[in-house]
Amino acid sequence: MHPRMFPSYKVKARKRIGDFISVISDKNSKELGKLFCKKCKQEEIKLPYLWVKLPLKFEKIAKWLMDTLRSDHAPFWKENIPALMITDTANFRYPYYHTEADTIDKLDFDFIKKITQATIAAVIELAETT
Numbered sequence: 722m723h724p725r726m727f728p729s730y731k732v733k734a735r736k737r738i739g740d741f742i743s744v745i746s747d748k749n750s751k752e753l754g755k756l757f758c759k760k761c762k763q764e765e766i767k768l769p770y771l772w773v774k775l776p777l778k779f780e781k782i783a784k785w786l787m788d789t790l791r792s793d794h795a796p797f798w799k800e801n802i803p804a805l806m807i808t809d810t811a812n813f814r815y816p817y818y819h820t821e822a823d824t825i826d827k828l829d830f831d832f833i834k835k836i837t838q839a840t841i842a843a844v845i846e847l848a849e850t851t
Contacts, residue, residue, distance in 0.1 A: 741769035
């Protein structure tokens with residue numbers, strides 16, 4: 722993986738297990754991705770991530786990388802509004818995705834807490850700087 726296009730923090734991506742999140746940004750969301758990833762590295766959070774910086778706008782992403790539009794960020798990208806896709810990569814690394822076996826006992830609440838903390842920290846900084 723190219724480190725400039727796919728910067729990461731505390732990730733062993735080849736293991737193919739959901740112990741890190743993927744942060745996906747489009748061309749308009751690069752600064753938002755940078756802010757979120759900075760928050761993931763905070764001492765009290767330490768959330769492993771792999772940041773996929775797509776140097777494309779919505780039209781090209783829709784043509785070539787449809788799987789990156791499978792979430793709530795897609796309508797924002799379509800309107801050129803910065804947004805991130807923050808994902809554990811769903812069915813690509815989690816065999817129970819959208820099945821009856823996808824039960825609460827499989828959730829990692831500490832991991833969920835770290836995602837929430839990084840999100841809140843990024844939103845607070847964004848609100849303070851705009």
